[in-house]
Amino acid sequence: MLDAMATADRILDAAERFVQTRGFNGFSYADIASELDVTKASLHYHFATKGDLGRALIVRYREVFVRLLSEIDDETKRATEKLARYVALYRAVLSDDRMCLCGMVAAEYATLPKAMQEEIRRFFSVNEEWLTSVIAGGVRAGDLDLRGGAALDAARLLIGALEGAMLVARTYKSVDRFDAAARRLLEDLAPAKRRRRAS
Amino acid sequence: MLDAMATADRILDAAERFVQTRGFNGFSYADIASELDVTKASLHYHFATKGDLGRALIVRYREVFVRLLSEIDDETKRATEKLARYVALYRAVLSDDRMCLCGMVAAEYATLPKAMQEEIRRFFSVNEEWLTSVIAGGVRAGDLDLRGGAALDAARLLIGALEGAMLVARTYKSVDRFDAAARRLLEDLAPAKRRRRAS
DNA sequence: GTCTATAGGTGGATAGAC
DNA sequence: GTCTATCCACCTATAGAC
Numbered sequence: 429m430l431d432a433m434a435t436a437d438r439i440l441d442a443a444e445r446f447v448q449t450r451g452f453n454g455f456s457y458a459d460i461a462s463e464l465d466v467t468k469a470s471l472h473y474h475f476a477t478k479g480d481l482g483r484a485l486i487v488r489y490r491e492v493f494v495r496l497l498s499e500i501d502d503e504t505k506r507a508t509e510k511l512a513r514y515v516a517l518y519r520a521v522l523s524d525d526r527m528c529l530c531g532m533v534a535a536e537y538a539t540l541p542k543a544m545q546e547e548i549r550r551f552f553s554v555n556e557e558w559l560t561s562v563i564a565g566g567v568r569a570g571d572l573d574l575r576g577g578a579a580l581d582a583a584r585l586l587i588g589a590l591e592g593a594m595l596v597a598r599t600y601k602s603v604d605r606f607d608a609a610a611r612r613l614l615e616d617l618a619p620a621k622r623r624r625r626a627s
Numbered sequence: 628m629l630d631a632m633a634t635a636d637r638i639l640d641a642a643e644r645f646v647q648t649r650g651f652n653g654f655s656y657a658d659i660a661s662e663l664d665v666t667k668a669s670l671h672y673h674f675a676t677k678g679d680l681g682r683a684l685i686v687r688y689r690e691v692f693v694r695l696l697s698e699i700d701d702e703t704k705r706a707t708e709k710l711a712r713y714v715a716l717y718r719a720v721l722s723d724d725r726m727c728l729c730g731m732v733a734a735e736y737a738t739l740p741k742a743m744q745e746e747i748r749r750f751f752s753v754n755e756e757w758l759t760s761v762i763a764g765g766v767r768a769g770d771l772d773l774r775g776g777a778a779l780d781a782a783r784l785l786i787g788a789l790e791g792a793m794l795v796a797r798t799y800k801s802v803d804r805f806d807a808a809a810r811r812l813l814e815d816l817a818p819a820k821r822r823r824r825a826s
Numbered sequence: 827g828t829c830t831a832t833a834g835g836t837g838g839a840t841a842g843a844c
Numbered sequence: 845g846t847c848t849a850t851c852c853a854c855c856t857a858t859a860g861a862c
Contacts, residue, residue, distance in 0.1 A: 435827080453652040454738040456855060470828050472857065527734060531791070534798050535726060535734035539653040549798055577811055585792070585808040589784065592791020595733050596783070599748055609784040612776055616815040634845080655837060669846050671839065 436474045438464055444485055448526035452482055452536050452544075479541040482533070486547040489529045490554060493517070497558050507566025511586075511617070514559070515610045518590045522606050527598055531591040552587060559583035563617070573619040582617065589613055635673045637663055643684055647725035651681055651735050651743075678740040681732070685746040688728045689753060692716070696757050706765025710785075710816070713758070714809045717789045721805050726797055730790040751786060758782035762816070772818040781816065788812055 442463045446455035457468045457478065475481035500513045521528055530551040537545060564579040566572035574582055593609035641662045645654035656667045656677065674680035699712045720727055729750040736744060763778040765771035773781055792808035 450738050451650065451652060451735050453650060454735060457857090458854075466827095467829060468856085469830080469858080473827060476857085478856065531794060532734055534794050535731055536650050536653060537798050539649050545798070552795055552798065575814070577814070581807045581811055584795070584804055585788065585811045588791035588795045588804075588808050589788035589812075590791065591794055592730070592787035592789065593784070594787075595730060595790055595794070596751055596787045599733050599736050599744070599751065605783055605787075608780045609787050612780055612784045613788075615774070615776070620819065656839090657836075665845095666847060667838080668840080668848080672845060675839085677838065 439471060439474055439481070440485060440488060443481055444489070444529060445526070447482075447485060448521070448529050448532055452533050453539060479544060482540065482544045483547055486530065486533065486544060486551065490547065490551045493551070494554060497554075507562050507569065507571045508614070508618075510562045511559075511566075511614055514562075515590065515614065518594060519603065519606060519610070522594050522597060523603055525598070525601075527594055528591055531594060534591070555587050556580070556583050559586055566617070570619065572617045574617070575620075586613060638670060638673055638680070639684060639687060642680055643688070643728060644725070646681075646684060647720070647728050647731055651732050652738060678743060681739065681743045682746055685729065685732065685743060685750065689746065689750045692750070693753060696753075706761050706768065706770045707813070707817075709761045710758075710765075710813055713761075714789065714813065717793060718802065718805060718809070721793050721796060722802055724797070724800075726793055727790055730793060733790070754786050755779070755782050758785055765816070769818065771816045773816070774819075785812060 439460060442460045443455070446459055457471050460471055461468045471481075475484060496517055497514075500510050504510050504513060518528060530548050533540060533544065533548055534552075537548065540548075560579045560583040563572060563574070563582050567574055567579065589609065590613070593606045597603065597605040597609075638659060641659045642654070645658055656670050660667045660670055670680075674683060695716055696713075699709050703709050703712060717727060729747050732739060732743065732747055733751075736747065739747075759778045759782040762771060762773070762781050766773055766778065788808065789805075789812070792805045796802065796804040796808075
């Protein structure tokens with residue numbers, strides 16, 4: 429049972445990397461089997477269908493992400509710090525030559541089973557809610573300025589822009605491109621008093 | 628010869644829609660053959676390999692895009708108008724339930740032949756150059772304000788953010804989400820004097 | 827839980843008739 | 845240019861031994 433958990437996790441780890449680099453339609457059970465030195469049949473014991481595996485991947489990815497957002501909440505107070513930490517989560521993924529798992533499968537959305545589609549939306553919704561709350565708090569504290577816009581819209585822009593920045597930056601193998609985009613995004617949320625350049 | 632051209636274009640049209648909705652790894656020659664009521668062998672006469680087809684798709688998409696950018700240059704003068712028209716190009720694609728072709732294949736980048744990868748980057752580079760020029764012009768004319776940032780960085784953010792906004796909006800079947808993101812992006816480029824809300 | 831073996835289907839691609 | 849027919853590699857998935 430303990431071993432079963434461990435094996436399932438090793439499968440998820442390998443599959444996750446494949447999805448984040450090649451897409452859900454860009455790898456096969458054979459690819460995972462080859463990497464883990466097990467047979468395809470063995471994988472089917474843990475995840476009966478590829479759709480089951482895909483769903484498990486997204487659920488786990490979201491749960492880990494939620495935990496990281498909690499850590500940010502525990503360890504930081506100012507909205508500007510929280511946002512910087514949030515951006516750093518994306519950056520770490522890109523630095524590992526990966527795309528966000530959910531951004532990747534969002535591209536393949538139309539080809540995926542409904543169970544996967546629902547989990548993908550849940551990932552974005554969870555991010556949206558957290559960011560909206562952080563941004564609204566930052567505005568109240570005077571650390572952020574929405575200039576008339578809604579916190580929800582700012583949150584949605586941030587998610588989409590970070591996903592898109594990763595998407596394009598990956599084709600240039602350039603984390604710098606991501607960094608430049610993230611810097612501008614955060615600066616655009618800074619209050620007007622006196623804008624400072626992020627290092 | 629004229630018929631050959633027409634057939635090749637019909638193939639490209641069908642394939643383009645498949646790539647923009649399902650991804651390059653999400654459709655097959657059989658899908659196109661079925662839609663056009665021809666055989667797979669016939670498709671291979673026009674595009675020997677799927678990689679050839681993919682490359683032709685990206686090249687055509689970019690050429691059409693460049694032509695549209697020229698039209699914008701011909702028909703508008705102010706940078707704000709040009710940017711609004713630019714955003715409208717993306718919006719039209721999303722309204723047709725499609726993802727940007729190059730944003731889609733950017734996700735699958737690692738699985739694609741080099742010839743396709745090069746053309747994808749060229750698409751982004753062309754967009755970057757045009758946008759950088761438009762933004763720099765807008766700043767000189769006082770229609771835009773970069774608040775200390777570089778026009779190139781603003782251009783890159785805009786491309787990535789629009790691609791990402793499409794990517795996420797598609798999973799919610801919501802053009803509104805794209806519109807809200809685009810509005811914020813354009814507002815963030817507006818001069819500080821007095822910010823007005825885009826309708 | 828993992829294996830061998832295989833089913834049943836689809837992938838891209840080719841040969842050769844018309 | 846389009847067809848029929850076919851190749852072979854690969855896909856997801858299952859049956860049944862160990």
